[in-house]
Each structure stands twice: as structure tokens, then as C-alpha cells.
């Protein structure tokens with residue numbers, strides 16, 4: 001049985017969770033080597049955006065609101081009056097000491113980087129909430145989230161930006177909060193990857209078995225990453241859900257011999273999206289590239305080489321999350337070339 005003709009070409013969507021220390025402060029000590037790496041990851045972040053532009057790749061930078069500030073004073077002005085009261089105190093970001101400016105505290109302030117990223121062609125600045133907010137942890141409420149997202153919009157305004165795409169920290173999408181998300185100016189979010197080991201969970205529900213299952217996912221071709229139909233993206237509440245297909249696991253010397261498998265699995269997802277006119281959504285953190293930048297960029301380039309092939313064969317496109325939301329909302333995405341033009 002042949003599949004219906006897709007209405008749009010396949011798309012490669014890339015989103016980056018840009019968070020520096022805010023995404024890890026509950027489990028990363030400032031004396032750790034990886035904390036020092038975060039300062040180095042600032043340059044890698046700019047290099048990544050530059051590489052995207054050079055390869056004509058559009059991407060979404062889901063940025064923690066704190067990072068839009070260049071100084072502690074700027075941050076103070078935008079802190080929400082209402083804050084989450086997590087039962088687990090390690091989740092409270094408002095106790096974190098912050099230095100006076102980006103030079104003194106490159107792990108917590110990054111206003112200049114936000115401006116630099118926003119100036120790179122094809123890059124969307126989006127939100128990773130103001131405070132790296134955990135929507136499935138005990139002690140927070142929908143009103144807390146709404147106050148948090150209002151702060152995110154307010155500090156983005158400092159840079160002349162309006163945020164329309166949202167990535168929830170730790171992918172803790174809480175369906176009960178959809179209204180708060182929509183009411184805060186967002187029309188797009190990255191839903192959790194739809195497999196048992198990736199469903200949205202609180203920290204308490206995470207287990208070693210779940211983590212092991214994700215690792216096996218990365219390196220085996222047994223379960224190719226999911227791709228998503230255009231027709232199912234727009235929800236009745238007006239939010240566009242662009243779920244994750246795969247996490248781009250960073251280069252690790254001890255797993256170097258498995259890089260071929262890792263690549264084949266990601267490529268199989270991209271090819272599936274290209275051939276069937278679906279969406280393949282890859283995500284990672286810019287700091288994941290900090291430890292082995294040369295190896296990570298080389299790997300990424302091989303994925304972009306594959307994308308270029310798929311773009312010329314199947315008219316696959318590179319889109320940000322906002323591009324996807326715009327396309328499904330206006331129902332005027334790029335049209336699919338006739339099948340006779342796309343014989344592989």
C-alpha cells in the first residue's frame with residue numbers, strides 16, 4: 001500500500017538547550033572540571049552558531065532567562081516576584097550566588113552571547129524558561145510557571161526579542177500547564193521523545209534502567225529515532241508540538257568505536273524524515289561540544305553532509321521550531337516537489 005503524498009518536504013529541526021550552569025546547578029559542584037568547561041563552552045556556542053550559518057542550518061536556541069542578563073543588577077530587575085517552592089531545595093535556583101558581570105561570572109550571565117546568537121542568520125532565540133523551571137517536581141504550581149515565563153519574556157525584551165518557542169527543562173512537559181504556556185506568548189514547544197525511556201518524568205522517577213535504555217538507544221540501530229508527521233503538529237489549543245527525535249550524544253573517547261553506529265542511527269532518522277516528508281528533531285546542549293570540540297564538530301559535519309544530500313534529493317529543509325510553528329499555523333509551508341523529481 002502506498003503512503004499518501006506528503007504535503008511538505010521533510011525537515012531537519014535542531015534545538016539547543018543553552019543553559020550554562022543553570023541547567024546543572026543541582027548536581028554540579030563549582031570545583032568540578034566540567035564547571036570550568038562551561039566558561040570554555042561560550043566560545044564553542046558561538047562557533048556552533050557560526051557553523052550553522054555556514055552550512056545554511058537554521059536552529060532554535062532555547063535559552064535560560066537568567067542568561068539574557070549581562071550583569072547581576074539586570075538580573076535582579078527581572079526576577080519574578082512569585083517563585084516555585086520546590087520540596088527538594090537543590091532545585092531552587094534563586095539561592096545561587098551570581099557575580100557582578102559576565103567577565104566575573106561567565107557561567108551564569110551571558111547577555112552578550114544572546115545578542116551574538118540572535119545576530120547570526122537563521123538562528124531563533126527561544127526560551128528554556130527563566131529559571132530552568134521544573135514542571136513535574138513537587139512544590140511548584142502553574143501560577144509559578146506563568147510568573148517565570150513572564151520574566152523570561154520581560155528579560156528577552158531587553159534584547160528586542162519576543163520568545164515564541166519553549167523547551168521545558170529536563171523535558172518535563174506538564175500537559176496541565178498548556179494554557180499557561182499559551183497565555184505567556186508561546187505557540188510552540190518541544191514535546192518529550194515518544195518512547196518509554198524518554199517520557200516526561202520527575203527526577204525521582206528517573207532510574208538507572210531508564211538511563212541505560214537511552215544509552216542503548218543511542219548506539220543501536222534496533223530502534224531508529226522517531227520522526228513526526230506534519231499533520232499532527234498543531235494541537236487544538238493552538239500550540240505546535242515539535243517533539244524530540246534524538247539527543248546528539250557528545251563524543252566520548254571510550255565510546256569512539258561506536259560512533260559509526262551512533263551516526264547510522266541518526267542518519268536513518270533523517271532519511272526517514274526526508275523520504276516520507278516528516279520531521280526529524282535533533283537536540284543537545286552547546287556545552288556538550290566543549291570537551292572535544294574538534295571531534296564533535298567533525299561528527300556534526302558528517303550529519304550536515306548527509307542533510308545536504310537529502311536536501312538535493314528530497315528537497316529536505318532545515319527549520320527552526322518557530323519555522324515549523326509558522327508553517328503549520330499558516331498552513332503555507334514549502335510545497336513538496338512532485339515524486340518524479342525526487343527519484344533517489
Ligand SMILES: [Zn+2]
Nearest residue numbers: 017023169170
Ligand atoms: Zn536544561
